[in-house]
Amino acid sequence: MKNTTKFAVLGGGSWATAIVKMLTENVSTVNWYMRNTDAIAHIKEHCHNPNYISAVEFNPQQLALTADINTAIENSDVVIFAIPSAFLVTELQKLTVSLENKTIFSAIKGIVPETGLIVGEHFNQTYNIPLENIGVIAGPCHAEEVALERLSYLTIACADEKKAKLVAKNLSSDYIKTKTSDDIIGTEYAAVLKNIYAIAAGMAHGLGYGDNFQSVLMSNAIREMKRFIKRVHHMKRNINNSAYLGDLLVTGYSVFSRNRMFGNMIGKGYTVKSAMMEMSMVAEGYYATKSAHLINEKHNKKSKTPIIDAVYAILYDGKNPKKVFNNLTDKLD
Numbered sequence: 001m002k003n004t005t006k007f008a009v010l011g012g013g014s015w016a017t018a019i020v021k022m023l024t025e026n027v028s029t030v031n032w033y034m035r036n037t038d039a040i041a042h043i044k045e046h047c048h049n050p051n052y053i054s055a056v057e058f059n060p061q062q063l064a065l066t067a068d069i070n071t072a073i074e075n076s077d078v079v080i081f082a083i084p085s086a087f088l089v090t091e092l093q094k095l096t097v098s099l100e101n102k103t104i105f106s107a108i109k110g111i112v113p114e115t116g117l118i119v120g121e122h123f124n125q126t127y128n129i130p131l132e133n134i135g136v137i138a139g140p141c142h143a144e145e146v147a148l149e150r151l152s153y154l155t156i157a158c159a160d161e162k163k164a165k166l167v168a169k170n171l172s173s174d175y176i177k178t179k180t181s182d183d184i185i186g187t188e189y190a191a192v193l194k195n196i197y198a199i200a201a202g203m204a205h206g207l208g209y210g211d212n213f214q215s216v217l218m219s220n221a222i223r224e225m226k227r228f229i230k231r232v233h234h235m236k237r238n239i240n241n242s243a244y245l246g247d248l249l250v251t252g253y254s255v256f257s258r259n260r261m262f263g264n265m266i267g268k269g270y271t272v273k274s275a276m277m278e279m280s281m282v283a284e285g286y287y288a289t290k291s292a293h294l295i296n297e298k299h300n301k302k303s304k305t306p307i308i309d310a311v312y313a314i315l316y317d318g319k320n321p322k323k324v325f326n327n328l329t330d331k332l333d
Helices: 014-024 037-046 069-074 085-092 119-127 143-147 161-171 184-207 211-232 242-253 258-267 272-278 284-298 306-315 321-329
Strands: 007-010 030-033 063-066 078-081 103-106 134-138 152-158 176-181
Touching (some): 014 030, 037 063, 063 069, 085 119, 103 119, 134 184, 152 184, 184 211, 184 258, 184 284, 184 321, 211 284, 258 272, 258 306
Parallel strands (some): 007 030, 007 078, 030 063, 103 134
Protein backbone atom coordinates (compact mmCIF):
# COMPACT_ATOMS: atom_id res chain seq x y z
CA MET A 1 0.00 0.00 0.00
CA LYS A 2 1.37 3.42 -0.98
CA ASN A 3 1.80 6.50 1.15
CA THR A 4 -1.15 8.02 -0.73
CA THR A 5 -3.45 5.65 1.15
CA LYS A 6 -6.86 7.20 1.78
CA PHE A 7 -8.42 6.83 5.23
CA ALA A 8 -12.02 6.85 6.41
CA VAL A 9 -13.23 7.09 9.99
CA LEU A 10 -16.78 5.94 10.65
CA GLY A 11 -18.42 7.33 13.78
CA GLY A 12 -19.15 10.65 15.41
CA GLY A 13 -18.25 9.95 19.04
CA SER A 14 -15.26 10.87 21.18
CA TRP A 15 -12.98 8.04 20.03
CA ALA A 16 -13.81 8.65 16.35
CA THR A 17 -13.07 12.34 16.86
CA ALA A 18 -9.74 11.53 18.52
CA ILE A 19 -8.74 9.17 15.67
CA VAL A 20 -9.56 11.84 13.08
CA LYS A 21 -7.39 14.28 15.03
CA MET A 22 -4.50 11.80 15.01
CA LEU A 23 -4.83 11.14 11.29
CA THR A 24 -4.94 14.84 10.39
CA GLU A 25 -1.43 15.14 11.83
CA ASN A 26 -0.22 12.98 8.94
CA VAL A 27 -2.65 12.89 6.00
CA SER A 28 -4.06 15.68 3.85
CA THR A 29 -7.69 14.51 3.88
CA VAL A 30 -9.73 12.20 6.12
CA ASN A 31 -13.09 10.86 4.96
CA TRP A 32 -15.27 11.18 8.05
CA TYR A 33 -18.73 9.62 8.26
CA MET A 34 -21.21 10.49 10.98
CA ARG A 35 -25.01 10.22 11.05
CA ASN A 36 -25.60 13.60 12.69
CA THR A 37 -25.97 16.17 9.91
CA ASP A 38 -26.19 19.01 12.44
CA ALA A 39 -22.79 18.00 13.83
CA ILE A 40 -21.35 17.93 10.32
CA ALA A 41 -22.62 21.45 9.67
CA HIS A 42 -21.24 22.62 13.01
CA ILE A 43 -17.79 21.19 12.31
CA LYS A 44 -17.69 22.85 8.90
CA GLU A 45 -18.58 26.23 10.39
CA HIS A 46 -16.99 26.14 13.85
CA CYS A 47 -14.14 23.61 13.30
CA HIS A 48 -14.98 21.31 16.23
CA ASN A 49 -17.33 18.47 17.09
CA PRO A 50 -20.12 20.06 19.17
CA ASN A 51 -20.94 16.86 21.04
CA TYR A 52 -17.62 15.16 21.83
CA ILE A 53 -14.18 16.45 22.90
CA SER A 54 -15.09 19.85 21.51
CA ALA A 55 -11.67 21.23 22.51
CA VAL A 56 -10.21 19.61 19.38
CA GLU A 57 -10.05 22.13 16.54
CA PHE A 58 -9.98 20.86 12.96
CA ASN A 59 -9.06 22.40 9.65
CA PRO A 60 -12.26 21.70 7.68
CA GLN A 61 -10.21 21.57 4.47
CA GLN A 62 -8.67 18.34 5.78
CA LEU A 63 -12.07 16.73 6.34
CA ALA A 64 -14.33 15.13 3.76
CA LEU A 65 -17.38 15.04 6.01
CA THR A 66 -20.38 13.01 4.93
CA ALA A 67 -23.61 11.56 6.31
CA ASP A 68 -23.42 8.77 3.70
CA ILE A 69 -21.45 5.76 4.91
CA ASN A 70 -21.07 4.49 1.36
CA THR A 71 -19.37 7.67 0.17
CA ALA A 72 -16.80 7.49 2.96
CA ILE A 73 -16.01 3.83 2.28
CA GLU A 74 -15.94 4.12 -1.50
CA ASN A 75 -13.38 6.94 -1.36
CA SER A 76 -11.03 5.14 1.04
CA ASP A 77 -8.50 2.32 1.16
CA VAL A 78 -8.38 1.92 4.95
CA VAL A 79 -11.70 2.10 6.80
CA ILE A 80 -11.57 2.62 10.57
CA PHE A 81 -14.78 1.69 12.37
CA ALA A 82 -15.36 3.67 15.57
CA ILE A 83 -19.11 3.05 15.86
CA PRO A 84 -20.41 1.59 19.16
CA SER A 85 -20.79 -2.15 18.75
CA ALA A 86 -24.49 -1.98 19.65
CA PHE A 87 -25.14 0.08 16.50
CA LEU A 88 -22.68 -1.58 14.09
CA VAL A 89 -25.11 -4.00 12.42
CA THR A 90 -27.66 -1.22 11.86
CA GLU A 91 -25.02 0.96 10.21
CA LEU A 92 -23.71 -1.89 8.06
CA GLN A 93 -27.22 -2.51 6.76
CA LYS A 94 -26.86 0.81 4.91
CA LEU A 95 -24.02 -0.52 2.77
CA THR A 96 -24.47 -0.56 -0.98
CA VAL A 97 -20.75 -0.58 -1.80
CA SER A 98 -18.46 -3.56 -1.37
CA LEU A 99 -15.90 -3.96 1.40
CA GLU A 100 -13.84 -6.14 -0.91
CA ASN A 101 -10.27 -4.90 -1.30
CA LYS A 102 -10.73 -2.56 1.68
CA THR A 103 -8.56 -2.79 4.76
CA ILE A 104 -10.79 -2.77 7.83
CA PHE A 105 -9.52 -1.58 11.21
CA SER A 106 -11.71 -1.77 14.29
CA ALA A 107 -11.46 0.89 16.97
CA ILE A 108 -14.61 -0.56 18.53
CA LYS A 109 -14.10 -1.88 22.04
CA GLY A 110 -17.09 -4.16 22.18
CA ILE A 111 -18.73 -7.36 20.97
CA VAL A 112 -21.39 -7.30 18.24
CA PRO A 113 -24.57 -8.16 20.20
CA GLU A 114 -26.40 -9.77 17.27
CA THR A 115 -23.65 -12.31 16.58
CA GLY A 116 -21.71 -12.48 19.85
CA LEU A 117 -18.52 -11.95 17.86
CA ILE A 118 -15.73 -9.44 18.28
CA VAL A 119 -15.70 -6.97 15.41
CA GLY A 120 -12.84 -8.58 13.49
CA GLU A 121 -14.51 -11.99 13.60
CA HIS A 122 -17.81 -10.38 12.55
CA PHE A 123 -16.27 -8.89 9.40
CA ASN A 124 -14.45 -12.12 8.61
CA GLN A 125 -17.46 -14.42 9.05
CA THR A 126 -20.26 -12.13 7.85
CA TYR A 127 -18.55 -10.24 5.03
CA ASN A 128 -15.80 -12.72 4.13
CA ILE A 129 -13.07 -10.14 4.70
CA PRO A 130 -9.72 -11.99 4.80
CA LEU A 131 -8.07 -11.87 8.22
CA GLU A 132 -5.00 -10.22 6.70
CA ASN A 133 -7.25 -7.28 5.74
CA ILE A 134 -8.57 -6.83 9.28
CA GLY A 135 -6.85 -4.98 12.10
CA VAL A 136 -7.45 -3.56 15.56
CA ILE A 137 -6.57 -0.21 17.14
CA ALA A 138 -6.13 -0.69 20.89
CA GLY A 139 -5.00 1.40 23.84
CA PRO A 140 -4.20 2.26 26.54
CA CYS A 141 -5.54 5.56 25.30
CA HIS A 142 -8.45 7.82 26.24
CA ALA A 143 -9.88 10.21 23.67
CA GLU A 144 -9.92 13.06 26.17
CA GLU A 145 -6.16 12.86 26.67
CA VAL A 146 -5.59 12.76 22.91
CA ALA A 147 -7.56 16.01 22.74
CA LEU A 148 -5.21 17.50 25.34
CA GLU A 149 -2.21 16.13 23.41
CA ARG A 150 -0.98 14.26 26.46
CA LEU A 151 1.51 11.52 25.67
CA SER A 152 -0.44 8.38 24.80
CA TYR A 153 0.28 4.91 23.40
CA LEU A 154 -1.54 2.76 20.86
CA THR A 155 -1.17 -0.86 19.78
CA ILE A 156 -1.99 -1.56 16.14
CA ALA A 157 -2.67 -5.25 15.51
CA CYS A 158 -2.94 -6.92 12.11
CA ALA A 159 -1.84 -10.24 10.61
CA ASP A 160 -0.31 -8.27 7.74
CA GLU A 161 2.65 -6.47 9.31
CA LYS A 162 2.88 -3.92 6.47
CA LYS A 163 -0.71 -2.81 7.03
CA ALA A 164 -0.18 -2.59 10.77
CA LYS A 165 2.89 -0.42 10.24
CA LEU A 166 1.08 1.78 7.72
CA VAL A 167 -1.78 2.54 10.11
CA ALA A 168 0.64 2.96 13.04
CA LYS A 169 2.71 5.46 11.04
CA ASN A 170 -0.33 7.54 10.15
CA LEU A 171 -1.59 7.65 13.74
CA SER A 172 1.80 8.55 15.22
CA SER A 173 2.84 12.04 16.30
CA ASP A 174 4.83 13.82 18.99
CA TYR A 175 2.15 12.87 21.53
CA ILE A 176 1.09 9.47 20.12
CA LYS A 177 3.50 6.54 20.21
CA THR A 178 2.53 3.32 18.46
CA LYS A 179 3.63 -0.31 18.37
CA THR A 180 2.41 -3.17 16.21
CA SER A 181 1.24 -6.68 17.06
CA ASP A 182 0.03 -9.80 15.25
CA ASP A 183 -2.36 -10.79 18.07
CA ILE A 184 -5.54 -9.50 16.45
CA ILE A 185 -8.02 -11.70 18.32
CA GLY A 186 -6.33 -11.44 21.72
CA THR A 187 -5.89 -7.68 21.48
CA GLU A 188 -9.52 -7.16 20.55
CA TYR A 189 -10.83 -9.47 23.26
CA ALA A 190 -8.67 -7.62 25.79
CA ALA A 191 -10.22 -4.33 24.65
CA VAL A 192 -13.66 -5.85 25.22
CA LEU A 193 -13.00 -7.51 28.56
CA LYS A 194 -11.30 -4.53 30.19
CA ASN A 195 -14.61 -2.65 29.90
CA ILE A 196 -16.32 -5.33 32.00
CA TYR A 197 -13.60 -5.08 34.63
CA ALA A 198 -13.88 -1.29 34.59
CA ILE A 199 -17.59 -1.64 35.37
CA ALA A 200 -16.64 -3.89 38.27
CA ALA A 201 -14.13 -1.28 39.49
CA GLY A 202 -16.81 1.40 39.28
CA MET A 203 -19.29 -0.76 41.17
CA ALA A 204 -16.72 -1.34 43.90
CA HIS A 205 -16.11 2.40 44.20
CA GLY A 206 -19.84 3.12 44.32
CA LEU A 207 -20.26 0.53 47.05
CA GLY A 208 -17.55 2.17 49.14
CA TYR A 209 -14.63 -0.20 48.61
CA GLY A 210 -11.25 1.51 48.81
CA ASP A 211 -7.94 1.45 46.96
CA ASN A 212 -6.75 -1.70 48.71
CA PHE A 213 -9.62 -3.73 47.31
CA GLN A 214 -9.35 -2.06 43.90
CA SER A 215 -5.75 -3.22 43.59
CA VAL A 216 -6.76 -6.80 44.37
CA LEU A 217 -9.67 -6.55 41.93
CA MET A 218 -7.39 -5.38 39.08
CA SER A 219 -4.78 -8.02 39.92
CA ASN A 220 -7.43 -10.73 39.67
CA ALA A 221 -8.92 -9.12 36.56
CA ILE A 222 -5.71 -9.39 34.50
CA ARG A 223 -5.35 -13.06 35.45
CA GLU A 224 -9.01 -13.68 34.62
CA MET A 225 -8.50 -11.91 31.28
CA LYS A 226 -5.50 -14.12 30.53
CA ARG A 227 -7.51 -17.29 31.18
CA PHE A 228 -10.44 -16.11 29.07
CA ILE A 229 -8.36 -15.01 26.06
CA LYS A 230 -6.20 -18.14 26.19
CA ARG A 231 -9.33 -20.27 25.95
CA VAL A 232 -10.80 -18.46 22.94
CA HIS A 233 -7.52 -17.84 21.10
CA HIS A 234 -4.44 -19.70 22.25
CA MET A 235 -1.14 -18.17 21.16
CA LYS A 236 2.03 -16.86 22.75
CA ARG A 237 1.45 -13.40 24.26
CA ASN A 238 2.64 -11.35 27.23
CA ILE A 239 -0.51 -10.36 29.11
CA ASN A 240 1.49 -7.67 30.92
CA ASN A 241 2.00 -5.68 27.70
CA SER A 242 0.29 -2.30 27.36
CA ALA A 243 -2.46 -3.56 25.02
CA TYR A 244 -3.67 -5.89 27.78
CA LEU A 245 -2.62 -4.77 31.28
CA GLY A 246 -2.08 -1.11 30.40
CA ASP A 247 -5.50 -0.76 28.76
CA LEU A 248 -7.12 -2.54 31.72
CA LEU A 249 -5.52 -0.19 34.24
CA VAL A 250 -6.38 3.05 32.46
CA THR A 251 -9.99 1.94 31.92
CA GLY A 252 -10.35 0.69 35.47
CA TYR A 253 -8.90 3.77 37.17
CA SER A 254 -9.35 6.78 34.87
CA VAL A 255 -11.89 9.53 35.56
CA PHE A 256 -12.51 9.53 31.79
CA SER A 257 -13.69 5.90 31.78
CA ARG A 258 -17.37 5.73 30.87
CA ASN A 259 -17.51 2.07 31.92
CA ARG A 260 -16.16 2.87 35.37
CA MET A 261 -18.64 5.75 35.58
CA PHE A 262 -21.49 3.41 34.62
CA GLY A 263 -20.43 0.87 37.26
CA ASN A 264 -20.07 3.58 39.88
CA MET A 265 -23.67 4.63 39.29
CA ILE A 266 -24.88 1.03 39.63
CA GLY A 267 -22.91 0.67 42.87
CA LYS A 268 -24.53 3.82 44.20
CA GLY A 269 -28.01 2.41 43.60
CA TYR A 270 -28.96 3.45 40.07
CA THR A 271 -30.87 0.91 38.02
CA VAL A 272 -29.29 -0.14 34.73
CA LYS A 273 -31.90 1.80 32.79
CA SER A 274 -31.53 4.98 34.82
CA ALA A 275 -27.71 4.82 34.61
CA MET A 276 -27.89 4.48 30.83
CA MET A 277 -30.28 7.41 30.57
CA GLU A 278 -27.99 9.55 32.72
CA MET A 279 -24.95 8.92 30.53
CA SER A 280 -24.58 10.61 27.15
CA MET A 281 -22.15 7.95 25.90
CA VAL A 282 -22.47 4.19 25.43
CA ALA A 283 -20.86 1.97 28.07
CA GLU A 284 -19.59 -0.85 25.85
CA GLY A 285 -18.98 -3.07 28.87
CA TYR A 286 -22.71 -3.50 29.43
CA TYR A 287 -23.14 -5.37 26.12
CA ALA A 288 -19.76 -7.08 26.45
CA THR A 289 -20.82 -8.61 29.78
CA LYS A 290 -23.69 -10.51 28.20
CA SER A 291 -21.55 -11.68 25.29
CA ALA A 292 -18.74 -12.86 27.59
CA HIS A 293 -21.32 -14.74 29.68
CA LEU A 294 -22.65 -16.47 26.56
CA ILE A 295 -19.12 -17.42 25.49
CA ASN A 296 -18.59 -18.92 28.95
CA GLU A 297 -21.78 -20.94 28.60
CA LYS A 298 -20.69 -22.14 25.15
CA HIS A 299 -17.41 -23.38 26.61
CA ASN A 300 -19.16 -24.83 29.67
CA LYS A 301 -17.34 -22.30 31.88
CA LYS A 302 -14.01 -24.07 31.58
CA SER A 303 -12.29 -20.90 32.80
CA LYS A 304 -12.94 -19.41 36.20
CA THR A 305 -14.36 -15.91 35.69
CA PRO A 306 -15.80 -14.74 39.03
CA ILE A 307 -15.59 -11.02 38.16
CA ILE A 308 -17.44 -11.38 34.85
CA ASP A 309 -20.00 -13.60 36.63
CA ALA A 310 -20.51 -10.97 39.33
CA VAL A 311 -21.02 -8.12 36.86
CA TYR A 312 -23.45 -10.25 34.84
CA ALA A 313 -25.45 -11.17 37.94
CA ILE A 314 -25.90 -7.50 38.81
CA LEU A 315 -26.59 -6.13 35.31
CA TYR A 316 -28.69 -8.93 33.84
CA ASP A 317 -30.04 -11.00 36.73
CA GLY A 318 -30.89 -7.96 38.85
CA LYS A 319 -28.92 -9.21 41.84
CA ASN A 320 -28.13 -6.85 44.71
CA PRO A 321 -24.65 -5.32 44.09
CA LYS A 322 -23.72 -5.30 47.76
CA LYS A 323 -24.52 -8.99 48.23
CA VAL A 324 -22.82 -9.98 44.97
CA PHE A 325 -19.61 -8.14 45.92
CA ASN A 326 -19.68 -9.64 49.41
CA ASN A 327 -19.58 -13.04 47.73
CA LEU A 328 -16.99 -11.92 45.19
CA THR A 329 -14.51 -10.81 47.84
CA ASP A 330 -14.22 -14.40 49.05
CA LYS A 331 -13.30 -15.59 45.55
CA LEU A 332 -10.42 -13.17 44.98
CA ASP A 333 -6.86 -13.61 46.18
